[in-house]
Amino acid sequence: MRDVAARAGVSAKTVSRVFNDDPHVLPETRAKIEQIMRELNYVPNVLATTFRSGKTSAIGVAVPDIVDPYFAAIARAVDDVARKRGVATLLTNLGDDPARERDVLESLLSRRLAGLIVAPIGVDHSWLKRWTESTPVVFVDRSPTGLPADIFTDNDEAGGHQATSHLIGHGHKRIAYVGDSFHLSTEVNRLAGYRRALTEAGLGFDEALVASYVKDRDSTRAAVERLMALPGRPTAVFSSNARSSMLLLRALPEASVAVVGFGDFPLADLLRPALTVVDQDPDQIGLLAAGRVFERADFPKRRLKRTNVLDVTLIERESCKVARP
């Protein structure tokens, strides 16, 4: 900037004004400076600007796993919204270690972002309080713990209920539940919905039918073997998330049990049998969360509903129809 100012025979402040579209600059002065900026290939130091002003024109997104199409879709939806406002989106992977969540998030927050959207993996977010005083933080998919904050999530309980009821409607009486970890609000709620559906149908809840650590090929295989060897062998399975569904389809003996999954994913409809799913709307969640971040930033005092639950819908395909009991 110094060089530009020197070459143009003006002060640094005037150069700064040109960049910030300050109207109080003579057109000719402006033209000259712009010319020299191009020549010198000058790009203002965003860092210095941010440092000085305390805010960057970027929002952060943190998700457990960027490879998961659900989170990728949320991230892209956020990016679309931010892009329209000329704001950059910085995405980061949380990984699978809850203990590192704080480090990763603070590394983002310390860049003085204009906002942060997070699908958490941790079990305590009270430490986030001091950050929320200066940066709007919006949760997606999973609720925060120990912190009041904006959250956009799916109606997991209703979805679990819908999926299970649908299988019951197809005549199944022994329905297994397959999921991964239980420290997430989503899983807890989906299991609750599953349980309620069973109870309402007078089927009763059997703990043996719950397989809760389906995370990779081995654990999936083990879970399937255990379930299939059960005295009252299940004729149907409710898979509580897309990752588990994909693993399950690989491990299940072909067309041996009916399946309904929570969460649609690419190609689910091209499988044989095509997978019946409870469809979430990650694009919508990303859209709303990004909108909320900007709304909080623009109108800090506005009172808004913190908890926002989106409806889910069942997409009936074929996998719920196989193996009628």
Place this chain on the structure above:
Amino acid sequence: MRDVAARAGVSAKTVSRVFNDDPHVLPETRAKIEQIMRELNYVPNVLATTFRSGKTSAIGVAVPDIVDPYFAAIARAVDDVARKRGVATLLTNLGDDPARERDVLESLLSRRLAGLIVAPIGVDHSWLKRWTESTPVVFVDRSPTGLPADIFTDNDEAGGHQATSHLIGHGHKRIAYVGDSFHLSTEVNRLAGYRRALTEAGLGFDEALVASYVKDRDSTRAAVERLMALPGRPTAVFSSNARSSMLLLRALPEASVAVVGFGDFPLADLLRPALTVVDQDPDQIGLLAAGRVFERADFPKRRLKRTNVLDVTLIERESCKVARP
């Protein structure tokens, strides 16, 4: 920091020293300061540090589309490497407008990252030159244009040749090529491989068999209809990328033509027929690219091979066997 220094009765510099593990601090002074830092919940301002030092402990990754599992895998692999070194990864979506590529990348670079990994969408990267003087930039998947730079890419030509030869081996003589845009080096090379295989087999290259704008449902449908109505109707298709493959499988009349795709994707093996693919190794690319960034950062003078081409391998499944001519 000021508060901490005041409370500890030392200067700011000493506090700074404690943070930077400077050995020239009395253990008791250090203990006292650490104590007070905890009490005050002091977190150093990364921005100020970066601003001052000119380098952040973060690397950037920019990809065309984060929803594409290939790019998501690269990003996660990079993150894994960076995480082990205690470096954060900032990911960003380039989108589909080549004109915006520069803005997005400069917004990343101006944060003074320790390095940048980019799968470009643009057609000119000469402007990046001034940045590469201060920041290691490594390309992945697609080559840069107008700029010498590190690049890790698949052997696209060999892959195209392999896929096409494989179909020829199954007796096909009319093999279509389906891809998306042609301004990418990857597509150009895959087409070249396709062409070479045809020529080597004495089959000749027929421009009518090339469908180059398969980007969404409509364009895919149109392309398939055109190809199927051709006088010499193709009995096989080489799809030059995973996105096109997924679209194609949806649009193709069931089991009507043999297919080999470039790029594996989740569930490709569970489809009926299971898709035969040329397998890339995005994890490996991410790993190598991240390694190179750090190597360039640590040893600026070391001479390294710029262009790095990774081998691809054909995974034979079923889709290449249907519709034998």
Place this chain on the structure above:
DNA sequence: TTGTAGGCGTTATCAG
């Protein structure tokens, strides 16, 4: 319309 002074939080330098 343009310029000057001061400071954002940290660290390098050099002195004590």
Place this chain on the structure above:
DNA sequence: CTGATAACGCCTACAA
């Protein structure tokens, strides 16, 4: 081993 001072590049406030 510790401290004072200056500087990183920019912007706000104020002055000319």
